[in-house]
Amino acid sequence: MEIKVVRKVLDANNTMAAQNRKLFAEKKVFVLNMMSSPGSGKTATLERTLSLLMPEVKTAVIVGDICTSNDADRLAKSGAPVIQINTGDLSGGDCHLAAHIIADAASNLDLGNLDLLIVENVGNLVCPAEFDIGENARTVVLSVTEGEDKPLKYPLMFRVCDTAIVNKIDLLPYLDYDIHAAVSNILQVHPQMPIFQLSAKTGHGFDAWLNWLKRQLLI
């Protein structure tokens, strides 16, 4: 019975995701779903990404968190429209963003005046990978402090994503971290996935990441 209901929930989500995707295509908005563990640096990566894209690329952000508006407060400084979603804290809070949540949030954005919509998902390397939100592409952010084996331990996330960011490379001198092993593990799960090694703190590696992102735009 549980499995049936889970399937029904996922089917309903997929229907809504398809509607989102159609709307975004009509409005020529490219939608990126960013996912990662808590604390991998999604928000810091977005802060720098927005500062380098705006105002040339008209960008908005939808941020999902169980609680707080910390991330939205940080991102709003860029001047981009930012919508914070709190998934609530009644029984722990939803562990992912679903398509109907994105539809609600997007209805508050002037889509006709946007090139790019970035969704910063709830920090969780498991559940968000299972929910299509109507995005055009997915990026997983992995911090070098998380260890090299995460792609092998959480393979679905790395399979469903189109690109991977390996963040916090400024910390490499202070860690016993084999970045070649990390890259090799990502490619083992998802052969030929573009991987961007960067530091949201120093800005190292952002050129390649932004070039990729700009090439995806529908304008």
Add this chain to the structure above:
Amino acid sequence: MEIKVVRKVLDANNTMAAQNRKLFAEKKVFVLNMMSSPGSGKTATLERTLSLLMPEVKTAVIVGDICTSNDADRLAKSGAPVIQINTGDLSGGDCHLAAHIIADAASNLDLGNLDLLIVENVGNLVCPAEFDIGENARTVVLSVTEGEDKPLKYPLMFRVCDTAIVNKIDLLPYLDYDIHAAVSNILQVHPQMPIFQLSAKTGHGFDAWLNWLKRQLLI
């Protein structure tokens, strides 16, 4: 309908958790549930914990991962019995350990010959907090690379845990991290929770952590 089924699943889990708790009490085994984001250093913390406890404290470990036996391989070097659970990768893998999984795993351990059973849960700061597995105490591990605001953003995890470990403090000199803010945020969510600041890499801070752990034992 979804909510009803979720409640039913949680009720069934609670019944099984109560059975686990009764069995562990009869066998005088103290059971600790360790939870955290992926990559916070649960396994490294356990490696050092086992090396300092064993053989004085007879300890076993149940490790939950979606895929791989990497963590069990690392922990087995301590000589402790280690059982690896893989929650599977069919639709992403289960995002938490449930009580019936722990019952199955524990049936493969010689409980009468154990003082301490540590469960290393699936790396996820959201969902495992919702599932009682029949443990006696819960510890959340937070790495200093994850940012100071995680207790506020994932409050249920910090509310349901009895202690918190702030790990990787050896990296503090290389981070813009305000450990006082992190501690204050933990205490805001869970007043008076014992917090152990430690480095699984250098061993700093392990005395206080091990003293706490030994005081919990039922022997």
